[in-house]
Amino acid sequence: MTTLAHRGAEPGAPAPGAGAVTHSDPYRAFRDELFAAGLLVPTGIDGLYLRSEVFESIVRGIDAAVSEAAAAEAPTIYHFPLVVPARLLEQTDYVRSFPDLIGVLDSYAKGEAGYADFLAAAEEGSWPNHLDHTGLGLCSAACHPLYPMLAGREVPPRGRCFEIFGQVFRHEPSVDPARLQVFRQHEVVFVGAPADAAAHRDAWVERGLALHRRLGLEVEAVAANDPFFGRSGKILAANQRAEALKVELVAPICSFERPTAITSANCHLDHFGMAFGLRHGESVAHSACVGFGLERIALALLAAHGLEPSRWPSSVRQELGW
Amino acid sequence: MDEPIRRILDEHAHLQVDVATLGDDSDLYQAGLTSHSSVSLMLALEDEFDVEFPQEMLRKKTFESISAIRGALAQLGAVVAR
Structure with a gap:
């Protein structure tokens, strides 16, 4: 069984390139293993791969586990397509904040x-x-199409919870198999009062940690910021960190020293409320979301438990509904 | 409004109040400066005063008031008419 530990990347092992044991490029090495196992199939484009049925069965298991964790909130469920009106990218400010990551058709x-x-x-x-x-763009975050749909609608006093299944595009080609250009996010979004939105985010940091730990992942919550573009983006990133708006749940995929964000929990404050005119009583509605990165969680599971899911621990298999 | 910092605030900061009503120490974020408009403000200040804010100055505090902006620009060697 090949796991991240078996590949010589034990905690405390020399940094990549520093020792004979560690592969000079642990990202490429793990991707090669995934290709060799047939879990991912190359297309010639970094970050764009075909996926095997075994890989998809892992994703379905994670989807089901997230839905089960969200069920108590009785969310309204939506499935959004990858393609969105390009104007949505302007409204969410992604055009200005992440011009290097977006895509239009x-x-x-x-x-x-x-x-x-x-x-x-x-x-x-x-x-x-x-x-x-064409006036069409590619969705940058799974929850974005939700907000224009809610524009002009009154959010009830207790707020509303949504569960979103969506695909997103980020133009960042990489040999890191966890950095895909097209991937799926399973989100649980709250829209309502400021304190309730913040509580939703905080609760989902804990629920997310618990969910990942039930799957046998070594996960921890860390303060984070989005990769805002350029020097001016440093201001946005500093503000995001200063206000503790983004928490990432990180787990080892290709490296113990540099674990990968597999889930993120975010306070949007009134960003989307202002942009889309979302009202909560007399105020602008706040929103918050947790986004589970399905492919990344699947990759973290493959790194932790080996490339043959049929031989994973029974507790993990049970958690995935197998 | 002949002071260039105030002119740039008026043109780029999208404040919710008239810049002329702001004191030198008024909190610009309370006056409606957002994260995104602070980016536009920063780029306009760099253009006007021919300076480049170093990474350690790219934070909220640098742009919190007219006097903070003036102080930051002075630190970068820009000549700011008062």
Whole structure:
């Protein structure tokens, strides 16, 4: 059985590249193992892989465990597509905050008149330059399509809880198998009073820790910030940390020294409330979310328990509903 | 409004109050400065005064009042007309 520990990356082992035992690139090494085991299949693009049925069965098990943990809150459940109106990226401020991570969709729109030029461009591979923006974009965080849906609706006094299944795109190609360009988030979102939103976030840090520990993961909660773009983004990151708005649950995937965020719990304050006109009584509604990174949790499980889920500990298998 | 810091605040900070009503020590965040508008403010100040805020100054406190901004700019060697 190959686990992260078996790959020579024990806690306290030399940093990557520093010793003979550790692979010079633990990220590439684990990705190669996942490819060799057929759990992921390369596409030629870093961060974009095909997934095996075994891998998907892990994801389904995690989804079910998250839904079970959320059931007590009787959330309204939505499944959102990967594609969103591009305007949503402006409304959420992702255009300004993460211009390097977002993506929008282009298509051919010049009709018959431009088709000859387009064919010539296709011959030389420059066809993307002949496409026009469609008004569509790729979703950056699974809960984002929720907020415009709630615009103008009164949030009840006790607030509302939503469970969201969604896919997201982040343009950050990497050999780290945990850094996917397209991945799934399973979120539990609260919209309502400021104190209730903060309590939702705090409760889900604890529930998330417990859920991951039941799955046999070595997980801890750490203060974090989003990767806001550029030098000016440092201000946004510093504010986010100063106000303790983001907590990440981290677990080892490719490295014990640098564990990976597999789940994050966030206070949005009135960011989305202001952007989308969400009202709670006489005030702007606050929101908070927990987002479980399904592929990352699956990878953390594979790193912890080995690449053959049929041989995982029975307690873990039971937790996944197997 | 001839003071450049106040002009830049007026143009870039999207405050909820008239800049002219603010004292030098008024809390700009209470006046409506948000995280995102502080980014626009920072970039405009750099452009106007030809300075670059170093990483340790890229935090909320640097932009909390007109006098804080003036102090930060002075520290960077910018000449600020009063």
